[in-house]
Amino acid sequence: MLSFDNTEISFSGKSNKDLNRSYWLFKMVSNRTFVSIGKSLTTFAIQTHLPIKGLIKATIFKQFCGGETIEECDKAIKELAKFNIGTILDYSVEGKESEIDFDACSAETIATIAKAKNDKSIPFCVFKVTGMARFDLLEKVSSKIALSAPENLEFERIQNRVNAICKAANIAGVPVFIDAEESWIQEAIDELANQMMVLYNKEKAIVYNTYQLYRKDRLPYLKKSFEVAQQLNYFLGAKLVRGAYMEKERNRAIEKDYPSPIQETKENTDADYDSAVEFCTENISRIAICAGTHNENSSMKLADLMQKKSIPSDTKNIYFSQLLGMSDHISFNLANANFNVAKYVPYGPVNEVLPYLIRRAQENTSVKGQTGRELNLIMKEKARRNLK
Ligand SMILES: Cc1cc2nc3c(=O)[nH]c(=O)nc-3n(C[C@H](O)[C@H](O)[C@H](O)COP(=O)(O)OP(=O)(O)OC[C@H]3O[C@@H](n4cnc5c(N)ncnc54)[C@H](O)[C@@H]3O)c2cc1C
Numbered sequence: 001m002l003s004f005d006n007t008e009i010s011f012s013g014k015s016n017k018d019l020n021r022s023y024w025l026f027k028m029v030s031n032r033t034f035v036s037i038g039k040s041l042t043t044f045a046i047q048t049h050l051p052i053k054g055l056i057k058a059t060i061f062k063q064f065c066g067g068e069t070i071e072e073c074d075k076a077i078k079e080l081a082k083f084n085i086g087t088i089l090d091y092s093v094e095g096k097e098s099e100i101d102f103d104a105c106s107a108e109t110i111a112t113i114a115k116a117k118n119d120k121s122i123p124f125c126v127f128k129v130t131g132m133a134r135f136d137l138l139e140k141v142s143s144k145i146a147l148s149a150p151e152n153l154e155f156e157r158i159q160n161r162v163n164a165i166c167k168a169a170n171i172a173g174v175p176v177f178i179d180a181e182e183s184w185i186q187e188a189i190d191e192l193a194n195q196m197m198v199l200y201n202k203e204k205a206i207v208y209n210t211y212q213l214y215r216k217d218r219l220p221y222l223k224k225s226f227e228v229a230q231q232l233n234y235f236l237g238a239k240l241v242r243g244a245y246m247e248k249e250r251n252r253a254i255e256k257d258y259p260s261p262i263q264e265t266k267e268n269t270d271a272d273y274d275s276a277v278e279f280c281t282e283n284i285s286r287i288a289i290c291a292g293t294h295n296e297n298s299s300m301k302l303a304d305l306m307q308k309k310s311i312p313s314d315t316k317n318i319y320f321s322q323l324l325g326m327s328d329h330i331s332f333n334l335a336n337a338n339f340n341v342a343k344y345v346p347y348g349p350v351n352e353v354l355p356y357l358i359r360r361a362q363e364n365t366s367v368k369g370q371t372g373r374e375l376n377l378i379m380k381e382k383a384r385r386n387l388k
Pocket residue numbers: 178179180181210212214241242243244245246262263264265266267269291292293294295321322323344
């Protein structure tokens with residue numbers, strides 16, 4: 001029977017040395033003051049070219065990232081594959097705003113597709129539209145403000161980059177996720193994703209849009225998207241997540257004085273997430289889903305639903321996904337029970353993925369002195385292995 005409590009399976013990929021390193025890392029990031037000082041010091045050290053790259057690379061980077069390049073991720077890919085867990089290479093460089101950078105990001109994503117084509121342990125690729133588009137332009141498109149002639153050309157270049165990726169994915173037969181972002185640019189992203197699904201999802205789901213169920217309007221939007229997919233006769237690809245920008249969304253809504261698009265309570269988000277999963281499993285012959293979540297209940301509910309509906313655990317249309325270095329108890333126990341699992345494996349130059357690493361550290365700081373979930377699980381496994 002599936003259970004997420006088995007830490008022996010959860011940490012089967014970790015040697016005692018790895019486990020101890022993770023223990024110290026999560027112990028350190030559980031300290032709010034340490035993370036706050038560490039964030040400022042690291043940013044300062046990187047800006048002033050102090051030689052701390054080696055230190056970061058051996059610690060927090062090693063926990064949460066696969067490498068600095070696609071090739072460097074080979075070790076992580078192979079390690080995960082040993083346990084029947086796939087890799088989703090996620091080029092995690094953020095905050096670029098030039099056309100040269102946008103082209104480079106598009107080319108890098110296409111390189112991940114080329115890599116995946118020859119490697120069965122890479123079942124999906126992924127990209128963020130903001131990696132290849134100016135944020136302000138996406139906002140303008142989303143708010144339906146008329147674009148100037150140069151802006152129209154700029155948006156065409158964005159469409160071309162997105163299309164180049166999805167076309168390459170289609171030719172390689174490697175499905176690609178389009179990540180969801182802030183609500184005020186999401187409409188432009190949805191439009192692009194929907195156009196790509198029309199083009200490439202005729203025979204199977206190659207392009208997946210992402211649905212953030214912390215938004216009040218996303219469950220109806222998911223259902224509407226399925227209706228459209230049925231009318232236009234294509235498969236819907238749906239990555240289901242709760243959503244990563246809650247505070248930013250709420251603060252902006254207050255600042256600009258409009259109703260927050262975010263659910264009033266966590267329970268509402270959870271309920272919509274689970275309803276979305278249920279809706280998709282009811283239509284699983286025409287929807288392919290990836291449950292991108294670290295929530296134990298939601299993961300267990302999906303596994304139970306599959307069993308109840310006699311959907312084979314390794315059906316190609318259902319994947320579970322977590323981030324590298326987090327929630328291994330979910331990933332490894334699911335994979336051990338023969339469910340399809342793939343980890344997002346972020347990669348990129350150390351100083352460029354720093355914002356991503358800082359977010360992971362902040363996420364694992366202690367709430368009111370409590371021991372975080374990751375640390376608890378590691379401590380349980382250390383005790384099981386009789387490690388000091
Ligand atoms: C593989 C993968 C891919 C992802 N891709 C994306 C993506 O493309 N776009 C994106 O935005 N995020 C993405 N995420 C992040 C995701 O949206 C969540 O932020 C994160 O996974 C935490 O949610 P959870 O489902 O794991 O579970 P939990 O830890 O149970 O839920 C936490 C989440 O619940 C919601 N929440 C918390 N408190 C409240 C409250 N008071 N009221 C209402 N809602 C609340 C928030 O969304 C919060 O992040 C991805 C995550 C994974 C694992």
